[in-house]
Amino acid sequence: MPYSFVEGATMADVAFEATGKNLEELFESAGKAVTKSMIENIESIEEETSVEFSLNHGSVDRLLHDFLDELVYYKDAENLFFSGYMLKIRKEEGKYYLEAMLKGEKINPDKHELVVNVKAVSWHKYEVKKKEDAWKAFVILDV
Amino acid sequence: MMETKKPEFNKVSDYIWEISKDYREDMRVPVRVYSSRALLDEMDLQVYDQISNVATLPGIQKYAYCMPDGHSGYGFPIGGVAAMDSEDGVISPGGIGFDINCGMRLIRTNLTIDDVQPKLRELIDVLYDRVPAGVGKGGILKLNKQEFKELVDEGARWCIDKGYGWGEDLERIELNGRAQYADSSKISEKAIKRGLDQVGTLGSGNHYLEIQHVLEENVVDSGLAKKWGLFPGQIVVMFHCGSRGFGHQVATEYLKLFLDVMKSKYGIKIRDRELASAPFNSPEGQDYFKAMGCAVNMGFANRQTILHRIRNSFEKVFGQSAEDMEMHQVYDISHNRASLEEHEVDGEKKKLIVHRKGATASFGPGRKEVPELYRDDGQPVIIGGSMETGSWLLAGTEDAKQTWYTTAHGSGRTMSRTQAKKKYRGEKLQKRLEEQGIYIKATSYAGLAEEAGGAYKPIDEVVETTHQAGLSKKVAKMKPIGNIKG
Numbered sequence: 180m181p182y183s184f185v186e187g188a189t190m191a192d193v194a195f196e197a198t199g200k201n202l203e204e205l206f207e208s209a210g211k212a213v214t215k216s217m218i219e220n221i222e223s224i225e226e227e228t229s230v231e232f233s234l235n236h237g238s239v240d241r242l243l244h245d246f247l248d249e250l251v252y253y254k255d256a257e258n259l260f261f262s263g264y265m266l267k268i269r270k271e272e273g274k275y276y277l278e279a280m281l282k283g284e285k286i287n288p289d290k291h292e293l294v295v296n297v298k299a300v301s302w303h304k305y306e307v308k309k310k311e312d313a314w315k316a317f318v319i320l321d322v
Numbered sequence: 323m324m325e326t327k328k329p330e331f332n333k334v335s336d337y338i339w340e341i342s343k344d345y346r347e348d349m350r351v352p353v354r355v356y357s358s359r360a361l362l363d364e365m366d367l368q369v370y371d372q373i374s375n376v377a378t379l380p381g382i383q384k385y386a387y388c389m390p391d392g393h394s395g396y397g398f399p400i401g402g403v404a405a406m407d408s409e410d411g412v413i414s415p416g417g418i419g420f421d422i423n424c425g426m427r428l429i430r431t432n433l434t435i436d437d438v439q440p441k442l443r444e445l446i447d448v449l450y451d452r453v454p455a456g457v458g459k460g461g462i463l464k465l466n467k468q469e470f471k472e473l474v475d476e477g478a479r480w481c482i483d484k485g486y487g488w489g490e491d492l493e494r495i496e497l498n499g500r501a502q503y504a505d506s507s508k509i510s511e512k513a514i515k516r517g518l519d520q521v522g523t524l525g526s527g528n529h530y531l532e533i534q535h536v537l538e539e540n541v542v543d544s545g546l547a548k549k550w551g552l553f554p555g556q557i558v559v560m561f562h563c564g565s566r567g568f569g570h571q572v573a574t575e576y577l578k579l580f581l582d583v584m585k586s587k588y589g590i591k592i593r594d595r596e597l598a599s600a601p602f603n604s605p606e607g608q609d610y611f612k613a614m615g616c617a618v619n620m621g622f623a624n625r626q627t628i629l630h631r632i633r634n635s636f637e638k639v640f641g642q643s644a645e646d647m648e649m650h651q652v653y654d655i656s657h658n659r660a661s662l663e664e665h666e667v668d669g670e671k672k673k674l675i676v677h678r679k680g681a682t683a684s685f686g687p688g689r690k691e692v693p694e695l696y697r698d699d700g701q702p703v704i705i706g707g708s709m710e711t712g713s714w715l716l717a718g719t720e721d722a723k724q725t726w727y728t729t730a731h732g733s734g735r736t737m738s739r740t741q742a743k744k745k746y747r748g749e750k751l752q753k754r755l756e757e758q759g760i761y762i763k764a765t766s767y768a769g770l771a772e773e774a775g776g777a778y779k780p781i782d783e784v785v786e787t788t789h790q791a792g793l794s795k796k797v798a799k800m801k802p803i804g805n806i807k808g
Binding site for chain 2: 184248255287294301322
């Protein structure tokens with residue numbers, strides 16, 4: 180899933196750009212970028228447990244922001260990192276609905292090469308847009 | 323990726339540079355950057371954009387200030403200071419930051435470098451075991467939700483009542499360790515869940531716990547140093563952390579609430595969504611203030627619990643009681659907080675909501691905000707440096723009223739995290755610092771590289787600027803000899 184970290188956008192924090200052919204892919208790419216900023220070996224996260232939640236919002240950028248906030252929340256509240264993403268996003272009557280099932284495991288410093296803690300997803304320069312056939316998001320994380 | 327160009331500065335003094343209100347038509351007040359010429363030249367350009375955005379916020383008084391350690395953040399720059407009229411101004415969570423009540427604590431001892439040096443490794447290892455650091459580490463206190471709510475209503479006192487600290491610690495904390503306006507009915511279940519297992523955790527990033535040495539040549543004001551319990555050769559402990567996931571969640575949720583009501587209900591327009599604001603005198607503004615107060619209290623309680631573990635660790639390693647080692651707290655200060663304060667604006671006394679983001683209060687002698695213990699001399703100000711370069715203790719001044727009694731908070735970054743990781747390797751850095759007599763234990767080598775001294779501005783120049791500009795006066799510099807990096 181494509182995401183890349185962006186240099187020069189922030190001095191003390193982490194910025195990334197995520198893309199996807201559709202919203203589900205975009206959300207997964209962005210979610211993985213959030214996790215990758217905290218742990219070097221993202222591939223070491225096994226799918227041992229799962230959580231399910233649903234979100235909705237009138238705007239797609241708010242929906243993605245809420246989704247990334249959930250990942251940050253689970254990291255502290257349940258000590259969970261995720262690697263498996265089963266996402267369904269639909270638009271009904273002007274509103275976006277997300278149903279998510281995420282699979283992952285408890286944070287384990289012996290196995291997961293931790294880098295830095297993500298405190299929050301900021302709004303600074305935050306952007307989600309559709310360009311031609313792809314969705315793109317720009318996100319700055321407070322670390 | 324930025325198109326920003328450097329604005330024109332009017333030189334007010336060698337240490338004050340002004341950006342006129344005409345720089346952008348939506349600015350309500352001019353900007354004042356406190357900086358030496360050298361620091362100004364090196365400041366990243368986005369700082370000026372960000373501080374100019376702050377100057378557009380409704381109710382802002384006099385100037386939007388940037389401290390000498392300023393660097394770009396998200397929303398407010400780090401080092402940004404803005405005071406809004408509490409009657410008709412706004413409160414902005416982005417002006418405080420996600421890490422509400424991130425702050426510094428300094429503890430003194432009667433131990434000398436000769437007492438500690440032979441046991442330094444053991445001391446750092448014990449502290450590393452006893453003070454949880456890094457991502458995913460559970461806290462020292464195991465609380466239920468009700469206890470957590472009590473803790474965020476009561477702050478450091480709650481911890482002391484439960485045996486985590488000494489009674490005298492309270493008078494050595496800003497606000498005596500408790501934001502009185504905190505109200506736990508204004509926080510969510512999610513915020514509680516996020517913070518529940520994190521009371522007594524250092525966190526990661528630039529958070530640290532450091533063993534420091536007071537060198538004779540680094541004592542600038544020997545009279546005040548002595549009065550505050552510092553002496554040449556002494557070992558002190560300094561640490562840096564905040565309100566952890568709880569504070570982050572409070573800010574996250576209220577930012578969204580403000581985004582929902584800001585324009586539709588209050589007609590507030592802003593340049594950057596991170597600066598989402600609500601009138602201080604509005605239900606949303608007041609709710610956030612009370613929830614922020616809970617996070618302020620969590621920050622004080624977090625540091626109080628860690629202090630308790632630090633005292634325990636010293637007792638284990640040195641076989642003496644913390645009382646015998648005179649492990650008194652010098653002070654605890656916050657550098658991410660908004661505070662309702664009375665200030666003089668053009669000769670008139672006004673209640674202002676002062677936002678300090680990466681900036682430290684620096685109240686001078688006689689001010690009621692300074693605990694009685696320090697009221698004759700001004701409050702202690704703790705400015706933390708990188709793990710290589712050392713940190714400073716200063717005193718608040720009357721002159722600091724020019725910035726609503728505010729000074730710098732740290733070194734300030736000059737290099738992004740990615741650049742730092744390219745330039746430094748964690749293992750190598752650890753070895754190099756060990757050769758310099760600084761023993762470091764980190765939860766992550768990559769994280770360690772990001773915090774290399776070279777990624778920060780020169781602390782001495784930042785501190786000199788605050789001293790020369792009259793924002794705070796130097797007391798003593800402390801040199802690190804051991805560091806735990808979260």
